[in-house]
Amino acid sequence: MAKPKTRYACQACGSVTHRWQGQCADCGEWNTLAEEAPATVFSSKHDLTSGGRRVAFEPLDAPSERLVRRSTGLAEFDRALGGGLVPGSAILMGGDPGIGKSTLLLQASAAVAKAGASVVYISGEEAAGQVRLRAERLGLAGAPISLAAATSVRDILTTLGTMEPPALLVIDSIQTMHSDQIEGAPGTVSQVRASAFELIRFAKENGTALVLVGHVTKDGSIAGPRVLEHMVDVVMSFEGERSHQYRILRSLKNRFGPVDEIGVFAMEGAGLAEVANPSMLFLSGRSEPIAGSAVFPAMEGTRPVLVEIQALIVRLQSGATPRRAVVGWDNGRMAMLLAVLEARCGLNFSSCEVYLNIAGGYRLADPAADLAVAAALVSALGDKALPANAVWFGEVSLAGEVRPVAHAGIRRREAAKLGFTIACGPPGPASGDGEGRYTELSMLPNLVDRILGEA
Numbered sequence: 056m057a058k059p060k061t062r063y064a065c066q067a068c069g070s071v072t073h074r075w076q077g078q079c080a081d082c083g084e085w086n087t088l089a090e091e092a093p094a095t096v097f098s099s100k101h102d103l104t105s106g107g108r109r110v111a112f113e114p115l116d117a118p119s120e121r122l123v124r125r126s127t128g129l130a131e132f133d134r135a136l137g138g139g140l141v142p143g144s145a146i147l148m149g150g151d152p153g154i155g156k157s158t159l160l161l162q163a164s165a166a167v168a169k170a171g172a173s174v175v176y177i178s179g180e181e182a183a184g185q186v187r188l189r190a191e192r193l194g195l196a197g198a199p200i201s202l203a204a205a206t207s208v209r210d211i212l213t214t215l216g217t218m219e220p221p222a223l224l225v226i227d228s229i230q231t232m233h234s235d236q237i238e239g240a241p242g243t244v245s246q247v248r249a250s251a252f253e254l255i256r257f258a259k260e261n262g263t264a265l266v267l268v269g270h271v272t273k274d275g276s277i278a279g280p281r282v283l284e285h286m287v288d289v290v291m292s293f294e295g296e297r298s299h300q301y302r303i304l305r306s307l308k309n310r311f312g313p314v315d316e317i318g319v320f321a322m323e324g325a326g327l328a329e330v331a332n333p334s335m336l337f338l339s340g341r342s343e344p345i346a347g348s349a350v351f352p353a354m355e356g357t358r359p360v361l362v363e364i365q366a367l368i369v370r371l372q373s374g375a376t377p378r379r380a381v382v383g384w385d386n387g388r389m390a391m392l393l394a395v396l397e398a399r400c401g402l403n404f405s406s407c408e409v410y411l412n413i414a415g416g417y418r419l420a421d422p423a424a425d426l427a428v429a430a431a432l433v434s435a436l437g438d439k440a441l442p443a444n445a446v447w448f449g450e451v452s453l454a455g456e457v458r459p460v461a462h463a464g465i466r467r468r469e470a471a472k473l474g475f476t477i478a479c480g481p482p483g484p485a486s487g488d489g490e491g492r493y494t495e496l497s498m499l500p501n502l503v504d505r506i507l508g509e510a
């Protein structure tokens with residue numbers, strides 16, 4: 056009989072090999088391979104084409120139960136979830152330490168409990184007393200939540216088995232959970248996977264909405280188990296700069312709704328406050344127009360958000376290598392824009408230090424930001440302030456063309472509503488759509504002329 060093969064699983068990315076190595080071949084991490092129980096030889100010894108039960112096929116249009124979602128009590132949380140908690144679903148909530156995951160989930164738990172549903176909150180990281188203290192600070196101490204500090208999945212499931220299944224079960228965090236069916240310390244891939252598997256099975260069988268808190272590694276993926284992302288129905292990430300007040304809740308995967316909606320919160324003295332209308336949020340504190348500042352109407356899902364892009368250009372006297380630094384935008388993309396400005400518009404940044412910053416700790420991923428960044432850079436280079444009531448959007452190609460982007464109408468209408476009556480963007484359908492004045496810029500040199508040409 057063939058000897059069962061030993062498996063080694065990477066504790067960082069979950070990939071499996073049959074040979075021990077110092078470095079994982081998939082993710083490149085060192086010393087992360089750990090031995091796992093050997094694969095069964097069942098499949099190699101048995102023919103699987105007979106002896107099973109027949110599976111019944113169903114048509115796609117068979118009547119099914121309607122999804123009844125439960126509100127989390129926080130409209131922004133519901134929005135990011137695609138309308139609320141789905142019973143029997145598993146949600147993975149990732150985020151940097153200290154960003155406010157426990158605070159958000161405690162607030163949501165309290166609201167769900169106050170609405171009359173049963174909520175179980177299991178804290179594996181903090182003692183029950185600490186959670187209670189936080190609840191007191193948030194003014195939620197009266198909420199009828201069943202709170203426990205526990206890390207053994209067997210204890211948790213045994214306890215839940217003796218009571219009515221809760222409507223919401225929060226596990227904070229999955230990395231602290233321990234299943235005694237498997238060897239290994241909490242936090243390893245096999246432990247996290249086994250614990251999550253048992254908890255998710257409980258949730259599916261009992262119609263409980265399950266929220267698993269997951270830690271995030273330096274590079275932003277949910278620590279250890281990428282496998283976890285495949286096991287759950289919804290993956291959410293809670294983001295923001297810790298030094299800034301604003302937090303964004305994003306769904307990265309959602310089996311029950313769209314993934315481009317965000318929830319916006321502000322971390323305040325008494326917990327997370329919802330920000331229902333975020334469009335002006337990242338603009339607050341703007342004073343007189345100064346050179347190097349451009350306003351960009353970004354899209355977050357279906358909502359426009361106006362953000363301020365700041366550029367600073369410092370000419371170097373000596374021949375030292377100038378620095379380029381970007382906060383909140385893609386480094387490579389700025390290098391590309393600088394190259395296009397040099398090659399197509401004849402500007403010279405070679406002896407200048409270039410700094411780019413997106414105000415308010417916001418992270419821009421929208422490709423339409425190119426034109427606004429270019430406007431900020433040109434404005435900083437020429438030391439000419441842009442009109443205070445102008446917004447800029449459009450994608451810039453390597454040839455220097457300004458390309459159309461999605462949702463031009465929504466961007467323009469929102470900007471106009473907030474007093475930005477001049478919009479500059481790509482030619483095309485956008486020009487007829489929306490309010491205020493629209494300036495078509497078909498090539499990047501048009502932008503440079505417009506900013507530097509006006510005396």
Ligand code: TYD
Pocket residue numbers: 150151152153154155156157158159189192193322323324325326327
């Ligand atoms: P926490 O929810 O513990 O973060 P996580 O669970 O993601 O690690 O939030 C911790 C931070 O939030 C902490 O640094 C302090 C801040 N905070 C406030 O500013 N106001 C509050 O009311 C609370 C409860 C926390």
Ligand code: MG
Pocket residue numbers: 156157158180227
């Ligand atoms: Mg926490």
